[in-house]
Amino acid sequence: MTKNDRILQALLEKNLLTAAQIEGLKTRGDNKRPDFLAILEGLVDEEKLAELRAEIADLPYVLIQNEEIPEAILNFLPEEIAKTYKIISFDREENNIKVALVEADLKAMEAVNFLAAGERLRPVFFIVSTSSFKRGFKQYQKMEDEISTALEVKAKSEGEDLIQIEDEGEVGDEEINSAPVARIVSVVIRHAVEARASDIHIEPYDKESRVRYRIDGILHTSLTLPKSIHPAIIARIKVLARLKLDETRVPQDGRIRLLVNGREVDFRVSTLPLASSEKVVMRILDTNSGVPTLESLGFNFNTVNCIREGIKKTSGMMLITGPTGSGKTTTIYAVLTILNKEGVNISTLEDPVEYEIKGINQAQVRPKVGFTFANGLRSLLRQDPNIIMVGEIRDEETAGLATNAALTGHLVLSTLHTNDALGTIFRLLDMGIESFLLASTLKTVVAQRLARRLCKACKQPIKIPEEELADIRQELNQIPISVLKEEIEGFVSVDDFLEKSVFYQAKGCSRCEETGYRGRISIGEAIDINEKLKDILNEGADNLSLEAVKNSQDFISIKQDGYLKAAQGITTIEEVLRVIED
Numbered sequence: 001m002t003k004n005d006r007i008l009q010a011l012l013e014k015n016l017l018t019a020a021q022i023e024g025l026k027t028r029g030d031n032k033r034p035d036f037l038a039i040l041e042g043l044v045d046e047e048k049l050a051e052l053r054a055e056i057a058d059l060p061y062v063l064i065q066n067e068e069i070p071e072a073i074l075n076f077l078p079e080e081i082a083k084t085y086k087i088i089s090f091d092r093e094e095n096n097i098k099v100a101l102v103e104a105d106l107k108a109m110e111a112v113n114f115l116a117a118g119e120r121l122r123p124v125f126f127i128v129s130t131s132s133f134k135r136g137f138k139q140y141q142k143m144e145d146e147i148s149t150a151l152e153v154k155a156k157s158e159g160e161d162l163i164q165i166e167d168e169g170e171v172g173d174e175e176i177n178s179a180p181v182a183r184i185v186s187v188v189i190r191h192a193v194e195a196r197a198s199d200i201h202i203e204p205y206d207k208e209s210r211v212r213y214r215i216d217g218i219l220h221t222s223l224t225l226p227k228s229i230h231p232a233i234i235a236r237i238k239v240l241a242r243l244k245l246d247e248t249r250v251p252q253d254g255r256i257r258l259l260v261n262g263r264e265v266d267f268r269v270s271t272l273p274l275a276s277s278e279k280v281v282m283r284i285l286d287t288n289s290g291v292p293t294l295e296s297l298g299f300n301f302n303t304v305n306c307i308r309e310g311i312k313k314t315s316g317m318m319l320i321t322g323p324t325g326s327g328k329t330t331t332i333y334a335v336l337t338i339l340n341k342e343g344v345n346i347s348t349l350e351d352p353v354e355y356e357i358k359g360i361n362q363a364q365v366r367p368k369v370g371f372t373f374a375n376g377l378r379s380l381l382r383q384d385p386n387i388i389m390v391g392e393i394r395d396e397e398t399a400g401l402a403t404n405a406a407l408t409g410h411l412v413l414s415t416l417h418t419n420d421a422l423g424t425i426f427r428l429l430d431m432g433i434e435s436f437l438l439a440s441t442l443k444t445v446v447a448q449r450l451a452r453r454l455c456k457a458c459k460q461p462i463k464i465p466e467e468e469l470a471d472i473r474q475e476l477n478q479i480p481i482s483v484l485k486e487e488i489e490g491f492v493s494v495d496d497f498l499e500k501s502v503f504y505q506a507k508g509c510s511r512c513e514e515t516g517y518r519g520r521i522s523i524g525e526a527i528d529i530n531e532k533l534k535d536i537l538n539e540g541a542d543n544l545s546l547e548a549v550k551n552s553q554d555f556i557s558i559k560q561d562g563y564l565k566a567a568q569g570i571t572t573i574e575e576v577l578r579v580i581e582d
Contacts, residue, residue: 010052016044043296045456046129047511054127057104062126064090064100064136066510073097076119079140081111088128088136097121100128100136134194135510181232184225185240189267189282191222193260195513198284202237204230204277215513216452216520217325234271234278241269249273255352256282268352285354291333298521300564301486302556303446306526310444311339314386317406318444319393321418326579327450327522328415329354332389335413336360339387348389349376365391377401381410390414399431406441420558421447421527422546429541439529439537447558448524449579451571455512459504459569468573472563473498483554487564501567506575521570523562523579528553 011017021043047063054061069090076089076097085108091098099112109125116123188211192200197213209230211222225233238245241254256267268283294304310318318335320328333355340346340359347361351373356362361383365371373390374397380388392415393399406412418424424445428438464472476484476494485491506516527533532552536544549555556564562576
């Protein structure tokens with residue numbers, strides 16, 4: 001039995017994974033280890049898995065927090081060795097030096113033994129998670145130290161005071177590509193990737209330049225830089241993204257692919273001219289993480305079943321809706337991955353292409369040269385497609401073409417900006433689509449939001465006020481009993497479920513960067529446009545209402561789904577209400 005098999009067997013024996021989940025991980029068909037995939041898809045807590053690996057390796061487990069490691073202990077292992085073998089020394093007791101390893105690697109342990117012998121020390125080995133290792137490794141050189149060093153080098157080379165704010169002038173090639181500026185940009189990017197950020201904002205202000213990271217949907221200020229260096233940083237990013245340096249009057253869009261900590265990461269770059277300078281936003285697209293499954297996104301069983309039934313149809317239209325940043329594109333990619341078979345031709349129109357999927361023809365629209373969603377859709381129809389994905393229905397022309405494509409035997413997937421699933425139908429009617437056409441073409445509508453997951457390490461139980469509990473009870477009582485039994489193991493009644501439920505509040509610890517949350521989960525609702533709803537649409541949609549939807553099928557609203565996840569300890573009531581209001 002291999003080491004991977006032993007880990008999977010242990011996960012099964014400890015009831016951390018089911019046999020079906022393990023089989024699914026084994027047959028994913030990519031190069032990632034099944035245990036790493038389990039973490040990636042949120043099936044197993046990373047620290048629990050590290051404890052399990054420690055048990056198998058017969059070594060103690062340790063959790064490295066954000067406490068500062070003394071420099072002498074940290075530097076017992078050179079930075080390059082720590083990075084190569086993923087090991088770190090974190091404590092010392094007399095002649096015992098404590099060393100943490102991500103994997104029980106014989107070569108790594110031999111290297112440590114060799115170094116320890118020269119210092120007359122005895123190494124004591126521990127197993128840590130990858131996240132724990134990264135927290136310790138960051139202490140070799142923190143971002144502020146790296147930025148400060150780079151700024152000092154730049155200041156000395158130019159003979160200027162760092163605090164001095166100078167008028168912005170033209171930025172020369174030497175300054176753009178200078179080592180200090182290039183290093184500052186590299187450090188900002190690397191730390192954003194390590195912090196699991198989805199976006200980097202670099203913003204000019206009166207006397208400073210602010211760098212913010214969007215983590216789990218919320219912006220956090222990371223550091224501030226002298227205003228004098230802002231033009232050089234913007235110019236450096238423009239060079240990397242192959243944008244025009246001399247064009248500062250209009251917005252520009254570009255793309256960068258960089259190797260960050262040994263893995264390829266794509267960045268979508270957008271510049272925006274402001275009153276005094278340019279702002280840059282970089283969307284981080286970590287393609288190495290792969291496209292998640294519908295289940296790992298966090299959708300309830302009812303929504304997943306509705307989506308899976310919808311994509312069995314060979315023609316018609318499926319729409320994913322929600323505000324900006326609600327995870328619509330990721331859901332569409334998860335659906336495309338299911339549909340991606342050799343016997344079908346899948347073509348997409350995207351702005352931009354966020355994940356490249358083997359076997360799918362993905363095109364990026366370029367409005368500046370006339371390649372819009374509408375024009376591109378006309379061209380795609382001549383490419384003999386079975387399935388068409390249009391990144392977004394933005395106007396009446398695209399809506400009309402997508403509807404006609406669905407009417408002529410194609411399965412069309414797209415996204416739309418609406419607040420809920422039912423609102424999608426009225427939005428399409430406003431865009432000029434006749435109700436009888438919608439009855440013939442629209443098959444499934446999904447609305448979603450992204451709520452932050454509670455950090456498992458620090459979440460605290462809380463007593464919900466009676467008025468909030470009454471609202472939750474009222475909402476859950478509207479869900480069909482059959483659906484609740486499918487969603488909740490051992491469900492008897494709503495009162496029994498709420499009595500046994502434990503609600504939590506976010507606290508904050510080193511593992512979640514003191515936010516109380518780590519990662520996000522989808523909360524959503526789905527409507528199947530079945531025969532009952534088609535009849536209503538054919539009559540003109542005047543009688544179409546949420547009550548009509550509930551009478552036609554099993555239905556869970558976004559709010560109800562959010563309350564279920566809060567009652568199950570996945571997120572908080574405050575977070576559910578926050579994203580629903582958004």
